[in-house]
Amino acid sequence: MKRTGSAVWQGKLKEGKGSVSTQSGVLKEQPYGFNTRFEDQPGTNPEELIGAAHAGCFSMALAKLLGDAGLTPERLETRADVTLEKQGEGFAITVIDLTLKARVPGATPERFNEIANQAKAGCPVSKLLNAQINLKATLEG
Template sequence: MHMNKFGKAVWQGGIKDGKGAISTESGALSDYPYGFASRFEGQPGTNPEELVGAAHAGCFTMALSLILGEAKLVAEKMETRADVTLEKLADGFSITAVHLTLKARIPGADKATFEELAAKAKANCPVSKLLKATITLDATLEA
């Protein structure tokens, strides 16, 4: 199976005074604003790091759903947050870490099995494989 999807960005102006807009093929984002202020100064708008975080959380959670199914388990609910760390290093800015926080209700799963399957999903999720960052995971199985 082979699949191509796209996202696109438009930018006008310099790094600090410029403005950008991000769009996705699906239309989930359509000319959504981003810029220096939304990336580094906490102003409204999106930024590449939160988009990577959303993509990673979504990919990991879907991968875990597949792995759970292979183990004859089905999640009642899974919620994943991906905290993405952007750091200025000697050679420029890099995404150095992603911390996944998963909370899940999975009937019939015990803690050990759940943690093993979540770790497998973290390692095998396509977005995890893409990133060179350190990826950590806290997984909580709720009753």
């Protein structure tokens, strides 16, 4: 199985502009640039896209593992905060903080945390990333 994302960039780093698109069309020539990545201007950037991908992947992996354990989540809400830091002459994604709020009837906090950590380690996006991945999981209700 292959999925495709693409980018087009024109110009130098600070003055240039780019766009990103996805195979599904959910992103179609979505603009991005230096200002949306490094200056907190409105618009997308690679780090927020990685964060969304990681949050989605982790949530699906967790749903599968909970199901395997005989538990059905009512709601899994995951946020991924991606830290981009200057390292030498370049930048690196150094840390991703996953914050999970979940409603899982019948789950004990201990079992829930065990399964959530398995999902963190096992989701394909976690396996891809060369960053420290932290998880703060909260079982609600």
